Amino acid sequence: MYRPCGTFDETYIQDIAIIRTPMHWSSLIAGIILLFSLPFLVSGKYLSLLNLIGISIISVHGLSILTGYTGQISLGQAAFMAVGAYTTGLLAVYLKFPFWLALPCSGVITGITGIIFGLPSLRIKGFYLAMATLAAQFIIPWLIVNVRPDLTGGTDTLVVPTAHIGSFAFNSQERIFYLVVPMAILVTFLVRSLVRTRIGRAFTAIRDNDLAAEAMGISLFRYKLLAFFICSFYAGIAGSLWAYWMRAINIDYFLLSDSIWYLGMVIVGGMGSVPGAVFGTVFIRTLDLLVKNIAPWLGTVVPSLAGVAAAALGPFVFGLIILVFLIFEPRGLAHRWEVIKSYFRLWPFSY
Amino acid sequence: MELFLQFFVNGVMVGGLYALAAIGIVLIYKATRVFNFAVGELVLLGGFFCWSCLTWFKFPVWLSLLLALAGAIIIGFLIERLTLRKLIGQPILAAIMATLALSQVFRGLMLFAWGPSTLPYPTKVIPGSPLVAGFVVMSNELLWTFFLSIIVFLALGVFFKRYRMGMFMRATAESHQTARSIGIDVKSVFGVTWGIAAFVAALVGIFMGARVGLGVGPTPLIALKAFPAVLFGGLESITGALIGGIVVGILENLSGAYISPNFAEITPYIILLLILLFRPEGLFGLKRIERI
Numbered sequence: 085m086y087r088p089c090g091t092f093d094e095t096y097i098q099d100i101a102i103i104r105t106p107m108h109w110s111s112l113i114a115g116i117i118l119l120f121s122l123p124f125l126v127s128g129k130y131l132s133l134l135n136l137i138g139i140s141i142i143s144v145h146g147l148s149i150l151t152g153y154t155g156q157i158s159l160g161q162a163a164f165m166a167v168g169a170y171t172t173g174l175l176a177v178y179l180k181f182p183f184w185l186a187l188p189c190s191g192v193i194t195g196i197t198g199i200i201f202g203l204p205s206l207r208i209k210g211f212y213l214a215m216a217t218l219a220a221q222f223i224i225p226w227l228i229v230n231v232r233p234d235l236t237g238g239t240d241t242l243v244v245p246t247a248h249i250g251s252f253a254f255n256s257q258e259r260i261f262y263l264v265v266p267m268a269i270l271v272t273f274l275v276r277s278l279v280r281t282r283i284g285r286a287f288t289a290i291r292d293n294d295l296a297a298e299a300m301g302i303s304l305f306r307y308k309l310l311a312f313f314i315c316s317f318y319a320g321i322a323g324s325l326w327a328y329w330m331r332a333i334n335i336d337y338f339l340l341s342d343s344i345w346y347l348g349m350v351i352v353g354g355m356g357s358v359p360g361a362v363f364g365t366v367f368i369r370t371l372d373l374l375v376k377n378i379a380p381w382l383g384t385v386v387p388s389l390a391g392v393a394a395a396a397l398g399p400f401v402f403g404l405i406i407l408v409f410l411i412f413e414p415r416g417l418a419h420r421w422e423v424i425k426s427y428f429r430l431w432p433f434s435y
Numbered sequence: 436m437e438l439f440l441q442f443f444v445n446g447v448m449v450g451g452l453y454a455l456a457a458i459g460i461v462l463i464y465k466a467t468r469v470f471n472f473a474v475g476e477l478v479l480l481g482g483f484f485c486w487s488c489l490t491w492f493k494f495p496v497w498l499s500l501l502l503a504l505a506g507a508i509i510i511g512f513l514i515e516r517l518t519l520r521k522l523i524g525q526p527i528l529a530a531i532m533a534t535l536a537l538s539q540v541f542r543g544l545m546l547f548a549w550g551p552s553t554l555p556y557p558t559k560v561i562p563g564s565p566l567v568a569g570f571v572v573m574s575n576e577l578l579w580t581f582f583l584s585i586i587v588f589l590a591l592g593v594f595f596k597r598y599r600m601g602m603f604m605r606a607t608a609e610s611h612q613t614a615r616s617i618g619i620d621v622k623s624v625f626g627v628t629w630g631i632a633a634f635v636a637a638l639v640g641i642f643m644g645a646r647v648g649l650g651v652g653p654t655p656l657i658a659l660k661a662f663p664a665v666l667f668g669g670l671e672s673i674t675g676a677l678i679g680g681i682v683v684g685i686l687e688n689l690s691g692a693y694i695s696p697n698f699a700e701i702t703p704y705i706i707l708l709l710i711l712l713f714r715p716e717g718l719f720g721l722k723r724i725e726r727i
Binding site for chain 1 (some may be wrong): 464470472518521522525527528529532533535536537538539540541542543546547551569659662664670697700701705707708711712715
């Protein structure tokens with residue numbers, strides 16, 4: 085890894101620091117100040133996009149740990165988010181759990197669900213595991229809709245009460261922004277730290293070759309299930325925040341295509357990269373909003389498409405983008421970012 | 436007993452549909468080591484081709500069928516040529532993601548072309564009327580599907596045993612490198628495989644269209660039930676796909692009859708999970724031995 089010229093580590097603390105140079109620190113602080121002042125600068129639609137991005141980042145970080153770092157493919161991320169959202173919904177509506185208690189409870193319950201569906205991963209991998217998580221993507225929503233429709237509302241919408249801390253209610257896009265974005269930053273920090281610990285190195289070893297990893301003394305049972313737990317835990321947190329954000333949850337937000345989208349965000353960002361998860365989510369979600377804005381215009385140009393343009397353009401553009409990234413930039417936006425950074429580090433004498 | 440027999444026969448027939456879709460998946464997996472997650476959309480596309488020929492251009496049924504199948508084969512070639520050939524040598528996730536991305540692209544395109552609602556076929560595509568044997572009623576569409584899946588199965592068997600291309604495909608399935616070293620054009624084998632798979636998928640689509648109509652929402656979900664069938668029989672085995680499809684069809688129908696019709700929706704996926712837990716290689720699949 086390139087460092088800016090003249091940056092040397094003199095102590096071990098410097099050596100392991102995530103944020104190294106004064107430039108890092110100043111851009112981080114400036115970035116956070118800018119981020120937290122966004123609610124005063126942008127209007128409703130873009131603010132709700134920012135909240136969606138924040139929630140998605142949390143979920144994609146989980147998937148990035150499972151798929152990008154541990155190499156276990158999951159097609160069930162949206163179903164796990166549904167578990168988190170409905171757990172929050174049920175706890176908040178029927179047991180009157182406060183927000184700060186429902187959030188971690190949803191995370192843990194979703195994590196346990198993830199472990200159950202991760203059990204086949206001990207025997208299988210690759211396509212086979214994608215199948216097992218695909219089964220989860222169909223079985224979980226079915227259970228939510230059919231087992232106790234009197235509690236979950238079945239296919240109808242379940243209305244969730246507003247989140248409160250003390251007397252402060254998170255009842256508008258501006259207010260929920262200050263809940264979602266700090267959580268997204270916290271999760272990013274936690275994941276960034278996790279991947280450089282013993283656990284993170286074990287995950288990477290399992291991704292590169294699970295048999296070799298086991299031969300080196302890494303317990304596959306423990307670490308694969310741990311990866312599933314962490315992935316689903318973050319999915320649960322994201323689902324819970326989703327419930328408090330929308331304040332109305334419906335199973336239609338957690339379909340197979342949504343799972344494919346989350347996987348797509350990991351791919352576009354770059355597998356096995358923490359900034360990649362953030363880049364990928366921001367890229368795909370912004371693109372989606374852009375497409376939604378273009379669709380009505382397309383409807384006026386070609387009138388026969390007016391009715392379907394919005395629904396059709398989204399998956400079409402998303403699929404094309406994924407294919408383009410897979411073929412031309414399989415290492416994702418994170419790799420491109422590194423290339424740009426190293427170019428400017430040596431600029432203008434890059435030879 | 437009557438109930439049991441009726442649902443059992445229905446299951447066998449519906450199973451024929453799953454088996455057809457499963458054969459397409461197995462073919463592609465054997466030759467290219469890619470698992471085709473876009474099978475649902477391919478099925479739908481083939482069905483829609485036939486629908487358009489019948490509705491937009493008012494072609495006779497036989498011409499529509501021919502055109503739809505030919506169109507499907509071209510789409511299969513194009514998929515291989517434009518996307519998956521460029522991903523040879525990439526990790527397994529790239530191939531999975533590519534077929535998932537393809538499924539989204541096709542979904543978007545089909546929404547543009549045919550809209551979100553479910554479209555029934557304007558004319559009767561499948562000849563004949565329901566067959567009544569004793570107290571068991573067999574719908575003619577399902578009978579045709581079932582026999583057609585048997586015919587496709589036999590035809591593929593002959594193709595693999597007797598024809599050069601079939602033998603090339605078997606050799607490619609064994610090992611890409613060895614196949615290349617004896618002069619087989621592996622890339623064209625990949626193309627032909629995708630063509631055949633798209634052809635089979637289009638057959639499934641036409642039968643589904645004749646039976647329940649085609650819709651971007653529901654049809655791919657039905658076709659996805661081919662996955663449990665594939666895994667039940669084993670990923671490498673075409674016989675397995677046939678048996679797997681029929682077994683999944685029977686179990687789905689029986690659970691629909693005896694537990695609840697609602698439960699039948701997820702029965703295939705529960706079977707899928709159980710297979711993965713207890714016998715991941717399926718009935719006839721190869722147990723892979725891994726070395727570091």
